[in-house]
Amino acid sequence: MTDTIDALTGVRYHAADGIGRITLARPEASNAIDLPTAVSLGQAVSQAVIDPAVRVILIDGDGPRFCAGGDVAAMAAADDKPAAVRGLAESLDAVLVTLDATDKPVIAAVRGAVAGAGLGILLACDLVVAARTTKLLTAYTSVGITPDCGVSWLLPRAVGQQRALEMVLTGRPLSAEEAQAWGLVTMAVEDAELEAESDALATRIAALPPFATGQARRLVRSSWTVSRQAATVDEVDTVTEAARRAFA
Template sequence: MTENHDRTEDLVCYACQDGLARITLARPNRANAVDLPTAHALGAAVDRAANDPAVRAVLICGEGRRFCAGGDVAAMAAAADRSGYLEELADTLGQALQRLAALPTPVVAAVQGSVAGAGLALMLSCDVIVSAASTKFLMAYAGVGLTPDCGTSYLLPRAIGQVRALEMALTGRTLTAAEAHQWGLVTEVVDDEVLQERALELGQRLASGPAYALGQAKRLLRARHMTREQMGREEARVIGEAVGREEAIALLASFTGR
C-alpha cells in the first residue's frame, strides 16, 4: 500500500493511495469558492494526477459542509481590476476543468451541501457524480449580475437538456438532489452520512478496474466532435488495440475459462 499527501498553500489537498488520487478543495470557510490562487492550485493537482502513471482513478471532494460555491465573489469584488481579474479567473479555472475532463482515468465527484456556479462545471467535468441527499444545485450567476463561465454553458445543457438548463439559468431554480438525479445531473444520491464512504468505494473500484478500457470508454463517450461514421471507425480501432493488452488478455482468459 502506497500513500502520499500534499497541500498547495492549504487551498487544495492531494493524496494518492493504491492508484486512487484524491483532490480536495480545502477552503471550507469560503464554501470552497474558487479564487485565482485556488484555480491555479486545482490545475496543478489535476496535472499531477495526469502525469503520475500510478494513478488509475481520481476522486474530487470539497472539504467541509459545501462542495463548491463557484467563483469567490469577495475576491472578485476586492480586485482593483475586476474585469481583468474575473476574465483571468474564468480562463484559468476553465482550462483546469478541461484538463480534468480529459484525464485518461475515470473521475468520481462527491458533492454535498451546495453546488453553485462554476461548481457545476467542476462537478460535470467528472464522470461519476455521487450526491448527498441534502445537496442543492443552482446556477447563481444572475443573482450577482454575472454570466456562466468555466464551461458551465457547454456542460449543463449537454447533461440535462437546453430547456432545463435555461430554466436554471433564467429563473434561478434550485434543484434538490432528488431532482438533480431525476434530471440526469448526478449519477446517484445517498444519505449524507455515507457520501464519502460511497464515493471512495466507487473510486477504489474504478482504480482496480482495467485502466485502458475504462479510460478509452470515457474518452469515446465524451467525444462530441465525431460523426457516427468517424466514431464507428475510432471504436473499431480502439477495441482492436484493447484486445491485445495484458489486462484484456487476462480478463478474457478468465471469462472463457468459466
C-alpha cells in the same frame, strides 16, 4: 505508495491505492475558488493526470459545502474587477479542460451547495455521488454575471437545452434527487454515507483494467464533437487495442 502535494493553496491532493483525491479546502469560504485556489487545483489535476499509478480521480470538498463557485468577494475587492473575473475564468476553465480531456475516470463527491464554477467542476466529472441535502444551482444571474467554466456548453448536453435555460435564467436550485432524475447526479445517498459510497465507487473502478475504463470514458465524452463514422472507426481501433491487452 502514496503521493501528496504540500505547497497548495485552498486545495489538498493525496494519491494512494490507485485513487488521486483532490479536496477543495477552503471550508471557511464555502470552498469558493479564488485565483490561488484555481492555480493549486490545476497543479493537483495535472499531478493526478500524469501519475501512472493513479487510475481514478476523486474530487470532494471540506466542510458542509462542496463549492459555492467563484469567490465573488475576491472579485469585488479587486481594483480591476473585469480583469479579475477574466483571469479567474480563464485559469479555472483551463483546469477543467484538462480534467475533461483526461483518459482517467473522474468522480465527484458533493454535499451542500454546488453552485456556479462548482457546477462546472461537477460537469467535468463522469460520476457524481451526492448527499441527499445537496443543492445544485447555476447562481450566475443572481449576481449579475453569466456562465463560465464550460457550464453553458456542458449543461445543455447533460440535461437538455430547456432545462439548462431554466437553471441558468431562474437560478432555481435542484435537489439531489431531482438532479439525479435530470442526469446530473449518478446516485443520491444519505449524508452520512457520502464518503463511504464515493470511496467504494472509486475503489471499484480503480480495480478495473485502466486502459478499458480510460478509453471508454474518452469514447463517450468525445462523441459530442465527432461524426458517427469517425466514432465507429475510433471504437473499432480502440476495442482492438483493448482486446490485444486483455487477451495477451
